[in-house]
Amino acid sequence: MAEIPAKTFWQLEVCNACRYCEGYCAVFPALERRRRFTPADVVYLANLCHDCRACFYACMYAPPHEFGVNIPRALAEVRERTYAEYALPRVVAGLARRNAWLLLTVAVASLAFFGLIAAFSPRGLFQAQTGPGAFYTVVPYLAMVLPALLLWLYAIGVMLAGAFAFAKDIGATRTQSGSWRAALAAAGEALGLRYLRGGTGGGCYYPSERTSNTRLVLHMLVFYGFISAFIATIAAAIMQDVFDQLPPYPLLSVPVVLGSVGGAVMIVGATGLLYLKWRSDRAPADAQTLALDWLFLISLDVVSLTGMLLLVLRETPAMGVLLVVHLATVLAL
Ligand code: SF4
Ligand code: SF4
Numbered sequence: 404m405a406e407i408p409a410k411t412f413w414q415l416e417v418c419n420a421c422r423y424c425e426g427y428c429a430v431f432p433a434l435e436r437r438r439r440f441t442p443a444d445v446v447y448l449a450n451l452c453h454d455c456r457a458c459f460y461a462c463m464y465a466p467p468h469e470f471g472v473n474i475p476r477a478l479a480e481v482r483e484r485t486y487a488e489y490a491l492p493r494v495v496a497g498l499a500r501r502n503a504w505l506l507l508t509v510a511v512a513s514l515a516f517f518g519l520i521a522a523f524s525p526r527g528l529f530q531a532q533t534g535p536g537a538f539y540t541v542v543p544y545l546a547m548v549l550p551a552l553l554l555w556l557y558a559i560g561v562m563l564a565g566a567f568a569f570a571k572d573i574g575a576t577r578t579q580s581g582s583w584r585a586a587l588a589a590a591g592e593a594l595g596l597r598y599l600r601g602g603t604g605g606g607c608y609y610p611s612e613r614t615s616n617t618r619l620v621l622h623m624l625v626f627y628g629f630i631s632a633f634i635a636t637i638a639a640a641i642m643q644d645v646f647d648q649l650p651p652y653p654l655l656s657v658p659v660v661l662g663s664v665g666g667a668v669m670i671v672g673a674t675g676l677l678y679l680k681w682r683s684d685r686a687p688a689d690a691q692t693l694a695l696d697w698l699f700l701i702s703l704d705v706v707s708l709t710g711m712l713l714l715v716l717r718e719t720p721a722m723g724v725l726l727v728v729h730l731a732t733v734l735a736l
Contacts, residue, residue: 406484407445411477415440415448417470424458428598430478431458447573449481453598455607459687466686479689485572486695489565498691503698506735513550513731520546521727528723535649541723547730554734596622610683618679624672625703631665632710651717663714669707673700706732 415434418424425431429451437444456475464470487498521528521541532540539547592598596619601607605614639658642648652659677700680693709729716725 407442407481408477411445411481412440414470414472414474414477415445417464417472418458418474421464423463424461424474427457427461427601428453428455429592430474443573445481446485446569449478449485450569451598452478452482453596453607454479454687455599455601455609456684456687457601457608460608460612473687475687476689479692483689483691483695485569489568490561498695500694502695506698506702509554510731510735513734514727516550517542517546517727517730521723528727529720530723531718531720532722533718535651537717537722538650538726541726542730550734551730596626610679612684617675621672621675621679624668625676626672628665628667628669628672628707631661632669632707633665635659635662635665659714662710666707666711666714670704670711673704673707676700677704702732702736706736 416439418431419434419437422431422435425435430448433451434440434444434448440448452475454475458474459465459476462472462474464472466473483498490498490501518528520543524541524543526532526540528541532538599607599619599622600616601614606616607618608614609618635658638661639650639652642652642656642658643650650658654660677697680696680700685693706729709725709732713722713725713729716722
């Protein structure tokens, strides 16, 4: 289990005595159920926090007070440690740096892999290709799908292993984990981003001390944009494998409409979140978590941008290069 600084336990005990922030989010009602905290309790509380920062700006014991209570930062530090613990292979320190190197290595290796395949394809990398199956004349279907499938299986394995490790760490019982009512309530709150709406109803305190719903809206754009792009991929697979229609598809087909809408809103959402992060107050932030956020948002933006460029320029000689770059960035993400 992640190592938790003694000061984090102490801060949570101060909150438990104070209880001023109990209406802000799910963290405070949960912490009020304990008099003393175990590491498992802290891991659970840390992963309930949405970093809305309401409790930081409301706190009379926040810095420069000598208590220095800073709950968003303390919980973000614990979250970052849990991500490192649940990574496969496990990361001892510097998760953001490890992820940056991993992303760079996979991107360069994928560029080389797809670049070589495309360069030696019958029509080459720089010739315009049109009509059904145009993408596969540059990179054959199996070369596109097999590496993606392997990496997706690895990613799903890491996520499942992380979920089981988290359940074990917080001591979830089989009955609790299998409670459909609790699962439905949690899914509803997660899908509606309830705790980014702010405890006072005016949104979170982000990027500064004033409440705003901008972060909530941008998160929604990223999440639902991703879902739209994911459904577009499934629709394309059905058109290809069930109805024998090879891509690229017409502009008004289901995969292109959903993919374009998803890609465009992900670009707006990820770029907006990058801007908010750049302007955000660093006092309640954890530097490691911030670095992870930068890395993830920049990669998401690059994948969406290359996907949209590929759509716009798919009938031009730039298609080959854009396809190679887009596939490499998707694998690296
Ligand atoms: S964050 Fe500060 S104000 Fe809020 S409950 Fe904790 S100690 Fe009290
Ligand atoms: S930052 Fe927001 S979500 Fe996190 S503990 Fe404070 S009030 Fe709750």
